[in-house]
Amino acid sequence: MERQLLLDLGNDITKVRDKSDLIVLFSERIKSLMPFTHTIVTLIDRKDETYTPFLLDHRASVIKDHPEYEDMVKGRFPLGEPFIESVLAADGPVDFNLAGIVDAPQSPAFLRVNFEKGIRHVLMTTLRLGDQPIGFIHVYTDQEDGFSQEFKDIVRRITPQLSSAVSNIIKNEEILKKEREKSFLLDFSNDMTAVRSREDLAIVVKGALRKLNPDGGYVIRKMNADGATMSAYLYDTGASKFDKDLLEQVLAEKYPIHDGVQNRIMDSYIPLLFNVRRELQRAYQLSYLDLWENMGFETMVGIALRNADTNVGLLLLSIDEINIPILQGICSQIAIAMGNIMANEEILRRQAEQQFMLTFSKDITGVKTKSDLDFVVSNVLQGLFQTRIAVLYLLAEDQVTLRPYLFDKQFFDESEVAEREEFYSLNINEEQVRLVFESSQPILLDIDANLEVKCLKLSIQRKQRELSSVYASALRLGDQKLGMVWMLGEQISEPLLQGICAQISTAVSNVLANEHILRLKRQLEDENDYLKQQLNTNFDEIVGSGQAMQQVYRLISRVAESNATVLLLGETGTGKELMAKAIHNASARKGKLMIKVNCAAMPASLIESELFGHERGAFTGAVERRIGKFELANDSTLFLDEVGEMPLETQVKLLRVLQEKEMERLGGKTTIKLNVRIIAATNRDLEAEVKAGRFRSDLYYRLNVFPIKLPPLRDRREDIESLAQFFLSKFSKSAGKKSVKLSANALRQLQAYLWPGNVRELEHLIERSVLLATDPMIREFFLPQATGLTTEVPVMPSDLPLEEVERRHIIQVLRRCGGKISGLGGAAEILGIPGNTVHSKMRKLGISKADYYTH
Template identity: 50%
Template sequence: MKNSKSEIVVESQPGNNSIDTLRDQIESYERERKILLDLSNDITKVRKKNDLIALFSSRIKGLFYFTHAIVTLIDETNETYTPFLLDHSASPIKNHSEYSELIQAHFSLNEPFINQVLGSDGPECFLLDEIMDKPGSPKFLRVNYEEGIREILMTPLRSKMQTIGFLHMYSDRKDSFGAEFKTIIKGIAPQISSAVSNIIKNEEIAYKENVNEVLLSLSNEMVTVRDRKDLLKVINFGLKKLIPFTHSVMTVLDDSGETYNAFLTDDDSRAKEFSKYTEAISNPYPVNDGIYDKAAQSEKPVVLNMKSFDISKVPLWFRLNYVAGAREMVIKILPDEGIAKHSIILFANKENTFDKKSINIIERISSQLSTAASNISANEEILSKEEEKSFLLDFSQDIAGVRTKDDLEKAISSVLQSVLNIRLSMIRIIEDDGLTLSPYMYDKHMFYGEEPIFKELASKNIGIDEYLTAKVLNSKHPVIFNIEEEDRKGNSAKYLYFWKKAGLKNAYGAALRVGNQNLGTLWLLTDEVNLTLLKGICAQISIAISNIRANEKVLTYKQLLEVENDHLKEQIQTIYNFSEIVGNGEEMQKVYHLISLVAESKSSVLLLGETGTGKELIARAIHNASPRKNKLMIKVNCAALPANLIESELFGHEKGAFTGATDRRIGKFELANNSTLFLDEIGEMPLEAQVKLLRVIQEKELERVGGKTTISVDVRIIAATNRDLEEEIKAGRFRSDLFYRLNVFPINLPPLRDRVEDIAPLANFFVGRYSKNAGRKVNSISPKVIQELKSYLWPGNVRELEHLIERSVLLSSETVLREVHLPKDRSETKNQEVDLANRTLEEVERSYIIEIIKRCSGKLSGRGGAAEYLDIPATTLHSKIKKLEIHKSEYFSA
């Protein structure tokens, strides 16, 4: 290799100077090779940290200048690196106030300075004053600079293609690390990496051997541990032989991992003499109390000088032990699978009691202590679960007998108050829309004195995306909310007000589920509750509520079917009345055309016309020609309902909404969902009901009387009236906004007197129907009767004609209907003819006009009015009325 190298140099630089340069290069190369070979041999002898420190402090310092070197290791899990090997004697920062903190610190890998080193294939040199103040730079750079260090050489240590750490070399001079230095360090970096890996493995082996020895020596005693008292004996009579502590305490984390309390207390503690001792060992303490969290951050036992703490700010247990004479303590979080649930705390009355030997012993027994404590906890948990199972079995038996919401409320109240000594705050249920929750059950007594605010809260639904609710619904387990913390966050939830009023620390929220389907939420106010037990109770409550709601739906569907059955029976009984519309005259052709235009749409239809003109028949024709024809058309006669029941009839009501509301009732709007609702005699509806009807038509949603849930409906409205709604609006008896909403597509039905050509077909149709129903054999009508029917004005329209034919058929004994019983008989007509001969023309005209106006129901002008019937202009009729002194009382009295 040397020949090859020298040949290249000679070719590129011929001459004597080139030969000298080549000679220097060869000598340099030889020196580097020898140094690398010697250092490699030395590194292979490294077994311990001190061996590697000696290598840097003696061998490498003998070759190159630098102040000190350290090795740091990478923690891939936490993306940090931390000191592993330190040359304390040579370090210029050993007396710095932050030194003890730095040698235990973890530094982030995610910063520019270290990223440059990670990306390099060899040593990287940095001037501290250029990098120490850059964003993200590690703290140790500035500390070294403050103690005179000016330059650092960073080399990545790699093993098996992975960076395991860094070699840090420092100098108090600039330009200390030349090319030869870097070449040497780069050359020995793989061997240093191997040495570091070997040291780590050797220390792990030694540690495991020590732990095994301790476990073996204590195994005979540990196997006898069955409960907390047994474990206390092992600690006191075994551990006290090795460590001179006064008394001990073991703690255990709660299930949430946020607080801890006493698991085991020592009878030898002088702290038990104080009155607050019971409170101190029963209270839960937050893990971030400045003591527990320090221990949790360290893998080793943490020794604390108790005199260095502000006694007014420490937990009660700490304060009592200090007052009792304790001056030093060591705390170790015991290793466990997953979360380290237990910890051991030893107290001593003297400082410097817990030396390295004591710490080592605690570490060595910690695993066995953890196992023993975990076994005890497991045994206690088994007993607790047996009790829970027994409790849940009893509760499930109570729940099994629940059939109604009231029964469920009693069962829940009994188990929460009598057994768990807590009270139910609120149960909310997810509505059918899947987006909102409505109040289902709550303890009214918890809100005594705040009824108005609570009623407002209990009457409103909340969305499933509301912060606290969403947190509960998205959790598989009950969620604990610290009331003070939620208030500090500025949570605007209204029920937080009641949480604060309750004077408790925590609120518990749990999702009610059946399978994986969210059903609702359950809220409890209490400082402590068995979460496992609560989860089991929630499962039972969820099933009970699901069954109750299912039963309610079954009852609702049953009622719905019964109502539909009634409608079907009514339709079957009356279908022959509307099997077809009889009449093909010009006026009816106009109606048919309008029906064809509006039937396919969703538009509201307003049917206008005199009584008896067949408005319901036309409504059914529109419905049957629409896309909604597969569902029943629902009919409501607004004139037939008492004013106080219209709302319940239209919108339904909940059980207990008012006196007599013994069951939930489905309203006509819900029955007509995706169908047609026919509002007959809409002009008779009270104003108050008109307001609510308008809202439902506009919003397409309603609330049952006494209900809190909003129900969406898709209903087509067909309304009918024989009143002049515009006149009703002027009189203040009908709302104009409702009229405009209904009057989208008005259809005026002609009176029978304007359909003279349809009278004969109608009469024959009714003769056929009623002769069959009555068992008669009437099959035709005489011409004379037809003429009489055409001559009559029919103030009752088609309905009057139908009833007249029905009566005439019953009175007929022939196959031909030869006589009809019109309201006025023939003798009266003859008397009228005699009377006409004794009266003046003006008197006859006056009587005739009054009679015509009466037959037109007082209507003077327009379609179906007296002027149209008399075939004179409306202005002429008004003039005659004025001239003949005809008063309204004369034609409105009939």
């Protein structure tokens, strides 16, 4: 019977196709000899000197419902403990009474679990291949008397067959494993052929690695261009929970290759297994180790990614066991794909750079203004380097000061820069500035406290951006220093930046030249405006030949050809500006425009800017440089009208200019030499103003070099007729009328009037009378009654009805206005009512054209 049993068992073993079938057949054949509950086969692993479950009969197992069963099935048990050492030392099966060994020190946990489920004895036999133990067969029984010697002998004789069968199963599994590896790598290789981008690679890698470890995570890091650091390229967190902020921090960080972990991976040609807790105990201070622990990863595998002899990066994978062939096959293909993708990305990046540079070169040629320059340069820097100009400085005229010209609005407030230009300006002798100018290429500077305070003044914004460095490049046009540009950033291509800065230099030069042309154009326009104003006045002809005016002419003829300062005194309307023009036109300076400033016509806050000009940023609203009237009048004449109205603080600066013959623009540092002839005019009594403290005595004496007092019109009545005739001719032409004449009565009115407004009042009266005249003769003037004139005024009968009085008055006014109802000089203006009301009253009162209009 025993022989038949062995024969049958041998036949059964030859038919085994699945490893689980072996233990089931074994149990079924020998259970007829000895009652037992279940049996298993464990294998020895010489790598870590352990043994693990290999073949199990789950259906017959009495411990399959035990809470620790799953751990037992996956467990690894040391070969060095006394229980298993006694099995290895025996030359056949050994029967153990569990009650005697379950509580012994170092006894394996599976003995206690079986004992708790009613098992009382275990028969242990070593499986050997030749002289080499390869595993054990465990037979368990719940019988108190254990296993018989006969059963032990049968097991001893069966053991060689079982050892051979187990060995064959192991070999078959290795063959199947290699086939699966080949199939896995072949599928992976087929999938990789379709990879064209980083996104494609992420999908294929994620699918492959999930097959190896469904719940695990991984990260692929690439070698950075600096050759000294690595950054995250692809990642997957798997099924683990994680701290999102910590994950983002880890992914954003650059890690030096020689950080204690990465260098060990890169130096190894086989995958390396890392225990996360042990690595943390090494105190490397690496945030990704904290992340792994936070995600619950206990073991990580690291393998270098190499494309031929080039280090591309590395793979870190959460997995407990290393399948070296598969990992090496995966990583070799990942490395090739990464190399190809990064090479393609580099080609695309260079093509994009070339396109940006071509567009930039095209756009920069069209730059004419500062705003154009800001737009074009910002576009190219944002497109190429994801940055902007922090500050673009230009070298001032003194060749020492660098003033901000363009700046990023998110770092600077424009009005604050204008108000605090000195604070934001640099000195060419500062250490960092000197370094930039001494270098022929852009330089990278670390932002320390010194650089931040002296050059950037960007502490808050920089900290928000977490930027620690700045690129600076000099702007030159040939050997001429124009300024420099500062850009915040850490990965800016220096060759590209050098080319951009060269084109910026040319553009800045063009913009400055264009601004200079625009300033000259504005200056020319200003001069043209002055010229037009002068051309509109026939200032060569001064009307008047009386004795008072003859004295004025003699004084003008004596002073005109000199450079002496002239002070014109006289009441309002006496013709002081006309006299100033006459003096200028009789001088050697007549070839240039006389410049006029009315000191009473502008606020005290603006008169200094009007006289002396200002630099950009000198005060709020000073957005560009302005040339003052003194500069505009250089080598010519400056007429200061109403000089008595000048504020005291401006008088001080005017006195300095008159004394020193030089000035500075507001907010400027450069001294400008002047050659200006001053003619001042006032209707005030300056001596009285000096005594009252409203006018500086030293300025008065400086201006009062050659005073000329212009007589009022009431003191030169002999000139009234010639002046009236002059104005009649002038305004008749401008009004398109035939020459209008004066009646004897009208002339007597003019000569009898006191003329508080002098010649100007006479001029305005004649102009108004010409416009209102309905025939070629002006017969009377409507002058203020305060003059005491005895002109005949039509008397309205007192016994007329109110409507008739109103009707006659409207007709009288309409006749004076030549039938004109609305507009300047119309009846509506004289009556002080709207034109529509005049029309309404005319209809109501029956006033027709025949009542007031005569040919």
